[in-house]
Every structure is written in C-alpha cells, then in structure tokens.
Amino acid sequence: MSRIEDVAKAAGVSTATVSRALRGLPKVSEQTRAKVLAAATELEYVASPTASSLASGKTHVVGVVVPYVTRWYFAGLISGASEVLREHGFHVLLFDVGDEGPQRALLLDSRMLFKRVDAVLVLSLRLHEAERELLCRLNIPVVTVGVPDPNWPCVRIDDLGTTQQATEHLIGLGHTRIGYIGGDTVPSMDFPTPADRARGFRDAMARHGLDVEPSSVVMGDWSPLSGLTVGLELLGRPDRPTAVVAASDELALGILAAARQLGLRVPQDVSVVGIDDHEMAELYGLTTIAQPVVEQGRMATRLLLSAVAGLDTGHDVATVPTTLVLRTSTAPPTQP
Amino acid sequence: MSRIEDVAKAAGVSTATVSRALRGLPKVSEQTRAKVLAAATELEYVASPTASSLASGKTHVVGVVVPYVTRWYFAGLISGASEVLREHGFHVLLFDVGDEGPQRALLLDSRMLFKRVDAVLVLSLRLHEAERELLCRLNIPVVTVGVPDPNWPCVRIDDLGTTQQATEHLIGLGHTRIGYIGGDTVPSMDFPTPADRARGFRDAMARHGLDVEPSSVVMGDWSPLSGLTVGLELLGRPDRPTAVVAASDELALGILAAARQLGLRVPQDVSVVGIDDHEMAELYGLTTIAQPVVEQGRMATRLLLSAVAGLDTGHDVATVPTTLVLRTSTAPPTQP
DNA sequence: CTGAAAGCGCTTACAG
DNA sequence: CTGAAAGCGCTTACAG
Incomplete structure (x- = not known):
C-alpha cells in the first residue's frame, strides 16, 4: 500500500x-x-492509523467495557454507543470482562487501555477500587452508564422510581397483597440498582400504608429461568399475593411462565408488572416500566465525545425518564 | 508515563x-x-501499543464484524470470540455495521480496517462484492461464521439438517399436516441460511411422501413479533396444520404466543418445534434443535488465531453438530 | 548475549 | 500557503 x-x-x-x-x-x-x-x-x-496515532497521540478509539454482551440491556447499550461512535469516526474497542469478582482484577489492567483509547465508556459495571484508580490515572474522559461514580458523569434511569411507579400502578388497581421479585441474591453496596429497585417497592408500599410480608419478597439473578424458579415459590403458596412487581422483564417473563405452570390466569388470578420493556414483553402482553436502553448508550457516548473534544462535562448524573406501558398482564384483583 | x-x-x-x-x-x-x-x-x-504496532506491523487487534449486536445469536458469537481473543492477548475491535443493503457499502470501507487489525472475523454477514474484495486485498486472515465464502474458512451449522431433523421429529410423532415459518421475507442468494432451512423442511416432507400445502409455508423476519403475526395467520385457519416447524426459536416463541391468543393448547392442539435453543426456549418448554452459538464463536476465533500465527488453515467449512432437545411443545397429533 | 542505528509512517511546531 | 526537520516510542536486522 x-x-x-x-x-x-x-x-x-x-x-x-x-x-x-x-x-x-x-x-x-x-x-x-x-x-x-x-x-x-x-x-x-x-x-496508517498506528502511525498517525503515534504522531498525534489520538487513537480515535473508545474503549467500551461491559460485564456481558449477551444480556439484552448491555447489547442495547453497546448498539447505541457504537452507532454514535461510528457517526463521529470513532472505533469501538470492546472489553467483555465478565462480572466475576476478584478474578477480574487482572482483566481490566493498565495494558489493556493505556495509550490504546481516547476515552472509556463503562457500562453498568461495578468497578473494583483498583480499576477505578487505574481509570483515573489514565487521565482520559470516562462516562458511566447505570452506576453513578463520583469521578465521572453518568447516564442512568431512576431505579428507585421504576419500581415505585410499578408498585403504585398495582396499588391504583386495588391490590394490597403485592409481592416483589428482585434481581440480586447477593446484595452489594457497589451495585446500587438491585437495592434501589427493592427500595422503590418498599417505599411505595409504605407510603400507602400497605404491609410487605417478608415471605413475599424473593430474589433471583435477573435471568428468566430464575424468575421461573422463584415465581413458582412465590405463587405456589396458598397465601400468594394478588400481584407481583418484578425487578426486570426477564424476571417477569419467568413469573408468567410460573403462573402458567401453576394454572393461574394472568391477570385474573395474578397481575404481573416488569421493568425494561424487553423485546419479548410485548409478545406476552407484559405491563412494564419502559427504559430507553439504546438511547442511554447514545447519550452517554455523546457526553463522552464532548469530553474528548475538550468540553467540560462535569460529574453530573443524567437521569432519563421511564414510562409505564400498559398491557394485559395487570388488572384489578378479582377478590378484593 | x-x-x-x-x-x-x-x-x-x-x-x-x-x-x-x-x-x-x-x-x-x-x-x-x-x-x-x-x-x-x-x-x-x-x-505504547501504537508505537510497537508501527514498528512491528502487528496490532494484536482483531476486527469483529456483525450486522447486529442485539440479536441473541450474534451476542453469543461475540461473547465466544471475545473470550478466546482475550485469552490470547488480543483485543476486539467491534464493527456493528447493520444489515442494510446498499447504504452499508461505505461503512465497511478500507479505512476502517486497514493497518488497524491483524485479522477479521465476519459473523454471519452477507458481504457485498466490494467488501469481499476489500477484505481480500487487506491480505490478512479472515474467518467467517454462518455464511460460507470461497475465499476463507467458515464455521457454521448444517442449516439444511436442522429443519430436516425438526421436521422428521414431527413426522415420527405421526404428524402429516405440518406448517413452516421461515425467517426471510426477501430471499437472497447471498445469505443461504433462510433458503437452506426452508429446503430442509421440504426435503424431509418429500422424503416421507408428505404434501406441503403452499398456504402452510409463511415468512417472518426472525423476530418474535413477526412470529406472532404469521403464527396468527397460519394457526387461525380452519385447516390449520397440526404441527409447525419454525426457522428459529425467536419465531417459535411468537408462534406459541399466537397459539395462546387463539386458545389453542400446545402440544395437544398444535405442536411447535424451533431451531437454536434460545435462553427462553427452556422457559416455555419449547422443543428445539440446539446449536452451540458461543462455541462457534470460539472455534472460529481459534481458527483465525492459527492463521495469524502463520498456520495454513485452508478454506474449509467446519460444520458443528446440532442436537434435538425434547421438551413439552411437541407430541403426537390428537386426531390422526 | 548486547548495543547502535535505522526505520515504521505519520503530525506538528517552526520558519519562511 | 508551504516545506524541512524533529519527534512520537517502539522493534529489528546487523554487527560485535
């Protein structure tokens, strides 16, 4: 050449x-x-990109760090980020690092990112302290999605608000015995989403003077199959709730499957509401709180590119709105 | 530094x-x-990676080109590829180019890949002739997944065999009026999967002397929602088939939803079999032909890295086996 | 086993 | 508006 x-x-x-x-x-x-x-x-x-990078110090490459590419939420974020980056002539260096705790320490080390990227997008990843320090010392723009960090700007939804809204929808329909299926078996301080969503549910219940029975709050691992497992447990009891809030649509789809297996009709015997507006939600008539996933990926990337261009983007948390999408999985309870 | x-x-x-x-x-x-x-x-x-790349001519980066990151199949391939690449100290430069026809021509142009990557993984993408030429002229190793190309090695499943196997499973159960829901509204020569799968169905029917009614072969676009739409059409007729083969699990899940809306029981009133073994298939008891997606990503990447290491990998097509996974969505017809 | 030097192919002050 | 030259930070024959 x-x-x-x-x-x-x-x-x-x-x-x-x-x-x-x-x-x-x-x-x-x-x-x-x-x-x-x-x-x-x-x-x-x-x-030659390598030659011009060496001479200019700019790579026109952005590192995109995710715990999984296979989950719906992350794939959507990557898609949105990738679209905006391409529009601006940037390339995507993808780091699919997994979500394992300590053993990841070595994965996101300095040689992966140093001098290789102009900026980093951290997608809903709980960073270890060492990783956080490393990113700071790289001295390049960073934007996070989903998990706020004091060092950098963040794009996210109001996790607390999602389950509040979902719960109040059920309360508004007349439900009083409401169950909750959360998304984390091992609550951890550094990943606030599961805790925030659980709290949104409890807050809404408390505000309306409703009791939360300890046995009607159960935990899965975000996957549809765990939704099925814990759904069978929750809905199999004689004193089952008349409605369930799920921390995600993938969990909610598992609950719908559990209801079906138990011979319960939705929404006559049990109402179910999820969070996300997953592609499958429409198929199964799932009422849900929609969040704009691809758009969050786009927004975070635009913010990141502003920082690359030298603008001061601050350390603010941008909260994007969610909306209740009414379908056929929720209705007033039949025996009030 | x-x-x-x-x-x-x-x-x-x-x-x-x-x-x-x-x-x-x-x-x-x-x-x-x-x-x-x-x-x-x-x-x-x-x-500095840029400096050593310029001096050595090696980037330790592999380009991964996909039409979508958000579809289950592609996310799995990326995940497998990424895992193997990381193990070998390579980085992933992700090109999410979309599947639009002509307007993509400019997306995968020479400046995207030239001197930027040591090798390219093409994931189930129908390449334009110009793109094919470009990749050849780059003079670096290329491996494709899903779509064989005379220029490079390919890892794939036997698409013909999947629907043959699925169809013969239904025939073995005693079904004779079997419908087919395909995955391509616009058949094109350069993307053989939809045509191969359709042919597998027809071949199996012919081999057993069974007629295929033209009206019982319908086409969607691979998405669950289109499965619902065409499923309603196919199952809504009085002379509906007693069993349906779907070209993918995502389509099959749509058909299950259609059956439910029509008040048909699965498998008593209609049997459904899909292809893939999607995460949701287990949840809904879907009988399916499982393909190892993540493993195909890994295999293709190992092949690619062998070529990078200087080994001659030939231009062979590696066909990985698929397996019938029996669940509860298929059974003998009730009125034979 | 080790070093001096050329070279990879650009970009960027600096001078004009 | 344009060019000569230094420099980005490595790797790689080549010589010893």
Whole structure:
C-alpha cells in the first residue's frame, strides 16, 4: 500500500501538505488540495492509523467495557454507543470482562487501555477500587452508564422510581397483597440498582400504608429461568399475593411462565408488572416500566465525545425518564 | 508515563535489550532480564501499543464484524470470540455495521480496517462484492461464521439438517399436516441460511411422501413479533396444520404466543418445534434443535488465531453438530 | 548475549 | 500557503 510520501511525490508537494490537505485542515489552497486529493485517490492512499496515532497521540478509539454482551440491556447499550461512535469516526474497542469478582482484577489492567483509547465508556459495571484508580490515572474522559461514580458523569434511569411507579400502578388497581421479585441474591453496596429497585417497592408500599410480608419478597439473578424458579415459590403458596412487581422483564417473563405452570390466569388470578420493556414483553402482553436502553448508550457516548473534544462535562448524573406501558398482564384483583 | 528509554537508563542497558527482555524473547541473560523487569515495575512502564504496532506491523487487534449486536445469536458469537481473543492477548475491535443493503457499502470501507487489525472475523454477514474484495486485498486472515465464502474458512451449522431433523421429529410423532415459518421475507442468494432451512423442511416432507400445502409455508423476519403475526395467520385457519416447524426459536416463541391468543393448547392442539435453543426456549418448554452459538464463536476465533500465527488453515467449512432437545411443545397429533 | 542505528509512517511546531 | 526537520516510542536486522 502507498505511503504519504508516495502521495507527496505524485502531487509534487511535501508530506506535511498532504497531511493537512487530506485531513481538511485550513490554510491549504484549493488548488493544492485538489492535486493532493487526486493523487491520494489515484494511489488508493489510506493513512496508517498506528502511525498517525503515534504522531498525534489520538487513537480515535473508545474503549467500551461491559460485564456481558449477551444480556439484552448491555447489547442495547453497546448498539447505541457504537452507532454514535461510528457517526463521529470513532472505533469501538470492546472489553467483555465478565462480572466475576476478584478474578477480574487482572482483566481490566493498565495494558489493556493505556495509550490504546481516547476515552472509556463503562457500562453498568461495578468497578473494583483498583480499576477505578487505574481509570483515573489514565487521565482520559470516562462516562458511566447505570452506576453513578463520583469521578465521572453518568447516564442512568431512576431505579428507585421504576419500581415505585410499578408498585403504585398495582396499588391504583386495588391490590394490597403485592409481592416483589428482585434481581440480586447477593446484595452489594457497589451495585446500587438491585437495592434501589427493592427500595422503590418498599417505599411505595409504605407510603400507602400497605404491609410487605417478608415471605413475599424473593430474589433471583435477573435471568428468566430464575424468575421461573422463584415465581413458582412465590405463587405456589396458598397465601400468594394478588400481584407481583418484578425487578426486570426477564424476571417477569419467568413469573408468567410460573403462573402458567401453576394454572393461574394472568391477570385474573395474578397481575404481573416488569421493568425494561424487553423485546419479548410485548409478545406476552407484559405491563412494564419502559427504559430507553439504546438511547442511554447514545447519550452517554455523546457526553463522552464532548469530553474528548475538550468540553467540560462535569460529574453530573443524567437521569432519563421511564414510562409505564400498559398491557394485559395487570388488572384489578378479582377478590378484593 | 515512562518510556522505554527511561527503563533502559534505570536498568543500565539499551532500549533494544529492554524490548527483548520484556517480551520474553530468548538470548537475554537471566540477570539482565531481572534487572529490566525490576526497573520496568518500578517505573510502572507499559509499552505504547501504537508505537510497537508501527514498528512491528502487528496490532494484536482483531476486527469483529456483525450486522447486529442485539440479536441473541450474534451476542453469543461475540461473547465466544471475545473470550478466546482475550485469552490470547488480543483485543476486539467491534464493527456493528447493520444489515442494510446498499447504504452499508461505505461503512465497511478500507479505512476502517486497514493497518488497524491483524485479522477479521465476519459473523454471519452477507458481504457485498466490494467488501469481499476489500477484505481480500487487506491480505490478512479472515474467518467467517454462518455464511460460507470461497475465499476463507467458515464455521457454521448444517442449516439444511436442522429443519430436516425438526421436521422428521414431527413426522415420527405421526404428524402429516405440518406448517413452516421461515425467517426471510426477501430471499437472497447471498445469505443461504433462510433458503437452506426452508429446503430442509421440504426435503424431509418429500422424503416421507408428505404434501406441503403452499398456504402452510409463511415468512417472518426472525423476530418474535413477526412470529406472532404469521403464527396468527397460519394457526387461525380452519385447516390449520397440526404441527409447525419454525426457522428459529425467536419465531417459535411468537408462534406459541399466537397459539395462546387463539386458545389453542400446545402440544395437544398444535405442536411447535424451533431451531437454536434460545435462553427462553427452556422457559416455555419449547422443543428445539440446539446449536452451540458461543462455541462457534470460539472455534472460529481459534481458527483465525492459527492463521495469524502463520498456520495454513485452508478454506474449509467446519460444520458443528446440532442436537434435538425434547421438551413439552411437541407430541403426537390428537386426531390422526 | 548486547548495543547502535535505522526505520515504521505519520503530525506538528517552526520558519519562511 | 508551504516545506524541512524533529519527534512520537517502539522493534529489528546487523554487527560485535
């Protein structure tokens, strides 16, 4: 492949001029620019990204760090981020690091990111303290999604609000015995989403003077199958609740399956409401609190690119709104 | 951050020796290596990836090109590929290019990949002729998944075999009026999966002397929602089939939803079999032909890395086996 | 086993 | 508006 010097010779100018002309920098005469473009096209010249990165210090690559690519939420975030990055001529270096605790320490180490990316997008990942320090010392823009961090801006939804809204929807329909299926078997301080959603449920119940029976709050691991398991447990009891709030649609779909297995009709025998508006929610008529996942990926990326461009983006938390989507899985209780 | 020269000075050796020692190259005395390692650790030295790429011509980055990250199948492939690449010290540059026809031409252009990656993984993407040429001219290893290409090795399943196997399962149960829901509204020669799967169904029917009524073969777009739509159409008729083969589990889940809406019991009134073994298949008791998606991502990546290492991997198509997973969505027809 | 030096292919002040 | 030259930070024959 041809190098910048070949183009310079062909156009009869210096390599500096070729560099300026091809990047659209000002202070190049139209005539010269045309000559250079013609030569570059003729020679099928493409600048070597490694060489220009070394010289300029810019890679035009953004690191995108996720715990899983296979979960609906993360795939949506990646999709939104990738779209905006591509529009702006940036590339995506994907780090699918897993969510394992200590053993991940080595995965996100300095050699992975150092000098390799211009900025980092951290998608709903509970960072270890060492990782947080590392990211700080990289001294490049960082934006997080889902999990606020004092060091950087964050885009997220109001987790507390989602389950509040879901719970109040059920209360508004007349339910009083309401169960909750959460998404974390091992509550941890550094990943607030599960705790926040659980608290949203309890807050709403308390505000309306309703009791929460300890046995009607159960925990899964966010997957549909665990929703089935804990759903069977919760709905299999004689004193089962008349309605259930699930911390995610994937859990809620598991609960719908559990209801079906137990011969319970939805919504006549039990109402179910989820969080997310997953692709499958519409299929199963699941009432849910919709969150704009792809759009959160886009927003975070726009913020990140502003920071790359030198703008001060602060450390604010941007909270995007969620909306109640009414379908057929919720209705007033039949025996009030 | 410190440069190689700082380490060289601190260790009292040349930069060439630092480079060799740190990369574990032979012909460095243990004593020297120890000195260098100590100095590097002390200075927290990390080699600049751009500088070493420019000097060596190797980036240790692999381009992973997909049409979508949000579909189950692609997320699984990415996950498997990413895992193997990380184990071998390679990075993932993700290209989420979309599946739009002509307008994608510009997306996968030479500047995206040229000198940026050591190899490319093409995940179930119908390449345009221009893209194919471009990839060839890059002169780096390429492996495809799902769609065979004469230029490169491919990892895939036997698409024909999946629907054959699914159809023969239904025939074995005694069904004779069997419908088919395919995954492509616009059949195209360059993406053989939809056509192969449809043919597998027809072949199996023909082999057993069974008729395929034209009206019992309908097409969706792979999504669960389109499965619902065409499922309502297919199962809503008085002469509906007693069993349905779906080209994917996502379509099959839509059909299950259609059956439910129509008040049909599964499997008593209609049997349904899918392809994939999607996460949700187990939840809904869907009988299916399982394909190992993550493993296909891993296999293709191992093949790619062999080629990067200089081994001749040929242009073979590796076909990985699929297996029938029996659940509760299929049974003998009630009125034979 | 080790070092001096060229080279990878750009970009960027600096000078004009 | 344009060019000569230094520099980005490594790796790699080559020589010893």
